Amino acid sequence: MLPADMPILLALLIVSIATSAFVALRYFAASGLFALITQRVRPGLYEGKKRQIGREIRWSLIAAIIYGAPAGMVLWAWNHLGWTRLYTDFGAYPLWYLPVSVFIYLFAQDTWFYWSHRAMHHRRLFRIMHAVHHDSRPPTSWTAMSFHPMESLTGALLIPLLVFILPIHIAMLGVVLTAATIMGVTNHMGWEMFPRALVHSPLGNWVITASHHEKHHEHYACNFGLYFRFWDRLCGTDRGLSKRMVEQSGDAPRGVRI
Ligand SMILES: [Zn+2]
Numbered sequence: 001m002l003p004a005d006m007p008i009l010l011a012l013l014i015v016s017i018a019t020s021a022f023v024a025l026r027y028f029a030a031s032g033l034f035a036l037i038t039q040r041v042r043p044g045l046y047e048g049k050k051r052q053i054g055r056e057i058r059w060s061l062i063a064a065i066i067y068g069a070p071a072g073m074v075l076w077a078w079n080h081l082g083w084t085r086l087y088t089d090f091g092a093y094p095l096w097y098l099p100v101s102v103f104i105y106l107f108a109q110d111t112w113f114y115w116s117h118r119a120m121h122h123r124r125l126f127r128i129m130h131a132v133h134h135d136s137r138p139p140t141s142w143t144a145m146s147f148h149p150m151e152s153l154t155g156a157l158l159i160p161l162l163v164f165i166l167p168i169h170i171a172m173l174g175v176v177l178t179a180a181t182i183m184g185v186t187n188h189m190g191w192e193m194f195p196r197a198l199v200h201s202p203l204g205n206w207v208i209t210a211s212h213h214e215k216h217h218e219h220y221a222c223n224f225g226l227y228f229r230f231w232d233r234l235c236g237t238d239r240g241l242s243k244r245m246v247e248q249s250g251d252a253p254r255g256v257r258i
């Protein structure tokens, strides 16, 4: 807890550094864990990628600062001024609102990501904002936060703004951020961890996993979504799953798929 008489700007700086460090540690933990799993279930997949991974980590650390700073300031405003619609009392809203709020946040994030991502594929914006992310060919578990700072900015502000508008329990916000972290890492790690029964099921037709996002990295002008295939399907940009990945997961030895 920071002293109450600390100048606001200094307090904001300290919480921003702390949350940025937390985001960076979360990145190392999640990407590192799935890199280790990849080494076991797909040995050699990241071989010869040392330079690419080094570059991904450097961009991701800059992204961690850009994501962490506004999040820290919002947490401070919540703590000290009572701003935001974050709540801690499970009884404050009906219980059904807990999962609904998670879905609303994920859908809002997905909608924002789809349209901003599509815009960044416009040739005028691509070089400036989005080429860094596509420099990873093919991506790895370390690509999850490998963004140009301008792209990071587009992603870093949405949730800090949403918490001022849409009520969410702090634990449900944790669920949203955990889902964002895990899907961000696993969608880039180069192999499909979900069982074929899910990926090729009616639910799989609406949810994005690695097989779907890999196709975006292969072909660029399709599969722009983040969590759901809703906008891609509605706008005719869904081109299905990566053939390479579907074939590979078909050949995977038993027990490899989680
Ligand atoms: Zn990507």
Ligand SMILES: [Zn+2]
Binding pocket: 117, 121, 130, 133, 134, 216, 220
């Ligand atoms: Zn892209």
